[in-house]
Amino acid sequence: MWQGLFEGLQGRNFMVVAVAMDSRDDAARPWIEAANPGYLALIDRHHLLADLYNMVNVPQAVWIDEHGRIVRPTEVAGSYEGFRWRDRNTGKLPDEIAATTKAAKLRYVEAVRDWVLKGPSSAFAFDEAAARAHLSLPSADVALAHAAFRMGQALLGEGRIEEAQGFLDEARRRHPESWNIWRQCYKPNELGLAAGPEFWERVQALGDKRYYAHVDMPEMP
Template sequence: MIAVAIDEDVERIGDYVRDETDGISYPVLIDAQHLLTELYAISNVPTVVLIDPDDTIVQPNWNAYATDTFKDYTGVDSGRQLDAIRRWVIDDEAMMTPDEARGAVGDLTGEEEQARLRFRIALRLRDDGDDEGAARNFDRAAELAPHDWTIRRAAMPLRGGDPFGPEFFELAEEHRAAGRPYHGVAAADRA
């Protein structure tokens, strides 16, 4: 198991990983450039992708949870998700056929692709000290992909906001009101 944090604050992620109460005993990589989200068309976090030893995706973009910390919000029972992962690891019982896995997650829409480009431009402009240009592009990315957490929530700390503050709860409410859209296989569909 490998975790990938879509973040650039190595120190904050390190503090979280080292916190013994979380019990993280696996590698945690940092993807500050958000390349993984583009490669796998991930627009929600957390997302799990199961890849077998032959580098075949056997379960794409799945919103499984290891604990029930967010069960009240998501309605997802972590036990069912963990049981499905155990069946795959122990019994080689995949949650879907290879053909189903290949077709389970559609490509990003043109607007979502444009949002990803705007987000990358915003990162570059911010790194170059052009805060106004960065803000304009972060805003446009959010307009193009309003339910993409890898853009909307990821931009919060990049713009000096708190990813667990009032802005986060506004985003969560928007997401709930929109029916909790998920670009992938919803946990309830595959446990």
């Protein structure tokens, strides 16, 4: 998704840093090798970025300027709820939903491009007040959840499964909004996806709430 954007902006002092939130050994490797990206592809086994940037899902993005300042804080990177309408037998999306999903992604990529080319005068670049207003800040429970997740993953790494499970359950309880924690801890199906019946039940339980939070950008569904 980001390769075309990155290539089109060569020579514009721009870098994509795509980070895989993957605790399991080498789970991200085949994807990265297949994509063979020109941008930086990093691995975050401990979900450090989720802790640092208060992230709850993938894909989420942060826009950072030349001075290391946050221009747009953590937000969904243009994903739309399309998957919720997917036929689970055929894998097909209704045409209208597929079109909306595609348009949302395109809108997001175009917004990034606009910012890279125009800088602060881009309509999509927040000023400092707007950037602060769009921040979501962690609670004490969220901070504890990240520490418990870290401990659980370390114990898993040592084969101490039962003890690990206690910490991972604690992490999920303390931070129920985090799909990152929930899905990383959930047993993957044969495709390596944490998308079994319990996942769909949890998505269903969202009701009218979004799985991918709305991105505050004109023309975003």
